[in-house]
Amino acid sequence: MLASPTLLAVVAHPDDELSTGGALAKYAAAGARCYVVCATRGDGPDAQIKNEAATRETLGQVRLQELACSCATLGIEAPRCLHYQDGAVVQVPLETAARDVARLIRELQPQIVITHDPGGGYGHPDHIAVSAFTTRAFELAADARVDLSLPPHHPAKLYYFALPRSFREQVPALRDRRAEIGGKVLGFVGVPDEQITTEVDIRDWLERKLAALACHRSQFDFDPATGQPKTFTTSVPEPQRLKLFGYERFVLARAPAGYVLNGIPETHQLAGL
Numbered sequence: 001m002l003a004s005p006t007l008l009a010v011v012a013h014p015d016d017e018l019s020t021g022g023a024l025a026k027y028a029a030a031g032a033r034c035y036v037v038c039a040t041r042g043d044g045p046d047a048q049i050k051n052e053a054a055t056r057e058t059l060g061q062v063r064l065q066e067l068a069c070s071c072a073t074l075g076i077e078a079p080r081c082l083h084y085q086d087g088a089v090v091q092v093p094l095e096t097a098a099r100d101v102a103r104l105i106r107e108l109q110p111q112i113v114i115t116h117d118p119g120g121g122y123g124h125p126d127h128i129a130v131s132a133f134t135t136r137a138f139e140l141a142a143d144a145r146v147d148l149s150l151p152p153h154h155p156a157k158l159y160y161f162a163l164p165r166s167f168r169e170q171v172p173a174l175r176d177r178r179a180e181i182g183g184k185v186l187g188f189v190g191v192p193d194e195q196i197t198t199e200v201d202i203r204d205w206l207e208r209k210l211a212a213l214a215c216h217r218s219q220f221d222f223d224p225a226t227g228q229p230k231t232f233t234t235s236v237p238e239p240q241r242l243k244l245f246g247y248e249r250f251v252l253a254r255a256p257a258g259y260v261l262n263g264i265p266e267t268h269q270l271a272g273l
């Protein structure tokens, strides 16, 4: 393994960073530099405000503070925001967004880039757009013909978040979850289990991850007994929670030439570097 690896997660909204929050916390504790770039402030017309933590007027600012709290709790670098419009990321031309992210890749020089799966988890158009332009940015950053005022940088691997599709059967709260986005009602889709290549053990980091999730006060109802946010993760009782959510799963989408998955699933995103 590299002495000091760098990981970069590119996400659509504040709280999406928790899709890989356990792995980022785990790698940061082992000496890696871990960055989150968030496309929006999570303050669009479909955003729900769950309590008095924010008003419509303060929402963008509050959500950025909540994201900063989450990253600090995970023990990773302070987040960056692209300030695209929440709910309208797809309106940013793909090439423009890809260049924005490619510039960040050249600046931060990650070996590992992580983003939403191409289906967006539950079909959220912002997630799908972020997945597409981050995938494009992965190529642009390495392309010496592309002038971004910084020398090219070729990350080693690109990963997509992967909540297994089989969780529909195992987690009723996930199966029943609905979100109304742009006038459409969306539900959990997930990634077909057989496409998942990588499973990182974060059992020792799950408490930390839930603490980071609790930073996103304006997004959740809280259980007064435990103080924990009510989410599909906390809907599952222990010890089943550790079994299901004590691992973060990914699809390896790009890897160095000749890199062979050494038994599926891979158990370490930095494997082979």
Ligand SMILES: [Zn+2]
Pocket: 012, 013, 016, 124, 127
């Ligand atoms: Zn999101």
